[in-house]
Amino acid sequence: MVDEYAVEIKGLTKKFGDFTAVDRIDLKVRRGEIFGFLGPNGAGKSTTIKMLCGLIMPSSGSGTVGGFDIWTEPEEIKMNIGYMSQRFSLYEELTVMENIDFFSGIYNVPRNKKKQRKAWVLNMAQIEEKKDHPVKTLAGGLKQRLALGCAILHEPPIIFLDEPTSGVDPLSRRNFWRLIEEMAGEGKTVFVTTHYMDEADNCHRLVLIHRGKIIAEGTPSELRSSYMKFDIAELLVDQPFVAMDILRDAGLEASLHGETVHVSLESYESCQDEIGRILKNAGLTIKGIEKVPPSLEDVFVTLVEGRE
């Protein structure tokens, strides 16, 4: 295939009655890319994915997935994609193996490959010893991995994942992202939505949508440098909660990042000393202070708030 892009859409729009959920979106996703589609709740992420997977028809606009037209070739698209919906969608009362069996039948996995693919899913989801358990008895992380496995039994070149890690513990989330990276490493295109900003850093390229419109796009580092006009000071203190409250009382924008406190400043150099003074007056000692690049969360909070 000569087509460089796995997904290419132009002016894609979806209206529900008077309400425009997706508003003239243009985007291109390269083959083998992990493409992050980000946005707050109700931004239109799922709606966009559903149009690309042929689950709902667009109101207007055009697009191709894997080189196939979303209007005229939905059947072909469906042969070439794996889709994992935002809602858990395996059959809870069926066992792990019965689910895998069912989807390998639905995807028409060739007979000679069936055994190998089933074994692959069990291994990938690390679920071998649970294979005869009903899915409803599994932990969230395992369910998600199994759902992913079932969605890609037929080895599709393009994979759509709609908030695959929502409601899953941090360790499972990290494991899940390792799987995504592995798949991209094999040349598969992964189109993924999330609202965990720390996960966005794992993507090759990002698009941020808000109220159905794209408001920013680029690689994670491009987004950081071009959209963030504030400097971020990262403070290491004994009592981060107390420090955050004190800084907020002083009229600064402060937030907790793990053990540290982030403060947005007009200019790091000119404000550094003042922060030290404020905290010292309150009886806190600063164990360390340094200028850090803004996190994506910092960027998106600023961008979205700028639009409200």
Next chain:
Amino acid sequence: MRLKGIVKKEFIHIKRDPLSLAMAFLLPAILLFIYGYAVTFDVENIETVVCDRDKSSLSRELIEGFSKSGYFTIISYTESYNDVDGYIDRGDAKAGIIIPDDFSKTIRKGGLPSVEIIIDGSNSNIATIALGYVSAIEERYTRRLYPLSKEGPLIQVKTRIWYNREMRSRNFIIPGLIAVIMAVIVALLTSLTVSKEWDRGSMEQLLSTPVKPSELVLGKLIPYFIIGFADTVFAVLMSTFLFGVPLKGDPVLLFLLSSIFLFGGLSFGILISIVAKNQTIASQIAMLTTFLPAFLLSGFIFSISNMPKILQIFTLAIPARYFVTILKGIFLKGVTIEDLLWETALLSLYGLIVFFLAVKKLKKWIG
């Protein structure tokens, strides 16, 4: 193979869900059992007016035969023929017995007196059943007067009972009852299958796969067809062995035509399920759209030919109507396929239309 996969999955669902399993297998049997015993149209206490012009011991004996049977309650005696008509016209009486002046005289002469019995035909079921009683009483009367006689009836009453000589209303009811119960059950069975997938979110996953609408509909239909077929066989066995309804016709034909009905009914359930998208709504629609028409407009209770023209035309669209005719015909009259060509053709047409509608509706979602 996709179809095989869907069928297999559906069977696992049924197996794991005790409630649906119970509904599939026990509900039809329970309904047939309850209604088979409860719903009898044996008519009692038919209000009767008597015009006894003879006033002999023989005529009194005949009248007593009626009143003692328990089926007829004599509400009034009158002297004139016209009075009898009046009672019936006003609806005060459902039956009238008129015994002529020369009743006993004719019997003594060895002749055949003619007793006139008038029955209000506005309720054809009651009328038919009442006529049955008349002939039974008449026979008993004859036998009592001439116990050894092998001759024909003593009194001349023209009665005819159709297809149900034993006069058991149950024989009438059970075949139609099977049709009504199956009409409701099959639609209920499948009305949950697709809506369940919507409710739990798996439909979205299915729609993103290359599965074809026809495969999905057929895959969901096949397991329930097998269950529905088993239900029908069981209901027929119950009818003959438990209720003692004689099966006059060919059982093979009966099951063959039942299969056509099942196909349409199950497809209809699936269609509801696709449109409703919600389990509660789907099952309610299935109940309403099958039970009432099947019960009221299929000819099960109310004879279609007595209905207003508009309603008669409307009944043409009710598949249970044909199934009632088929089951009654095969059970009671032992009719063959030649007598049921019309019903068979329309049931097949209905099934095909509904099946394709379901596939088309689903296609709209699959894109």
